[in-house]
Amino acid sequence: MNEEWVSQIKRGTLEFVIMSLIQNKDRYGYDVIQTLDSYPMLKTQESTIYPLLRRLLKNGYLESYWRNMGEGIPARKYYKITKLGISYLNQLNDDWETLVKNIAELRRG
Amino acid sequence: MNEEWVSQIKRGTLEFVIMSLIQNKDRYGYDVIQTLDSYPMLKTQESTIYPLLRRLLKNGYLESYWRNMGEGIPARKYYKITKLGISYLNQLNDDWETLVKNIAELRRG
């Protein structure tokens, strides 16, 4: 796998993927990281995920709440998609579909 | 279409697409720009394409030659894929396939 290229391709795709994950169910940062860990092309570190989540929060696409996990387990900051986030994600879905089609067409010449 | 996101998603995809185009046949920069013009997600300006082509040249994935076009038409700088470029592109193809599958899986949850 081409690490250099993979790190470039994540721009945009990561945001898209994380929004999709959180649309399916509320998630906290660490959970997102663990989930992506099994996907070689999307495996990503804390230093990328946390700022990304905060950016989506700031843009109003996500909202967050803390959930206490009981003795000895650090509280989790859950993220939930907003209405704005849903319409944004719908747009990303369309754009992604278009992109995949465009590329398929260009590749076959 | 989300211009901001589109400009991010082009990182990596553009390189991939341009290598594909040039693998199919030799091309000059302006030709690449015109070709991408009909694909909303990949439409891109000179200031992006020319440096990209030069980078691929420098990395040894492409080689270039000038072709004279006769009276009044500026000479064209054609790019051609190298052996190294072909093996690089094969890798990009695999990575792209993986990415598309990964994302499809993550989206459906």
Added chain:
DNA sequence: TTTATATACATTGTACCACACAGTATATAT
């Protein structure tokens, strides 16, 4: 006729910003 504008082609300097690297921080369990 002179001037303005559009097309074809290539280049470059500067700025932006998402992701990467590496580190900080707390608490528990082994």
Added chain:
DNA sequence: ATATATACTGTGTGGTACAATGTATATAAA
């Protein structure tokens, strides 16, 4: 000591965007 679970941050990198420069020709407007 080390690993796991959870969250945060400062600094660097590098591909793309914006805007402009340059040559040459053809065409439309003044």
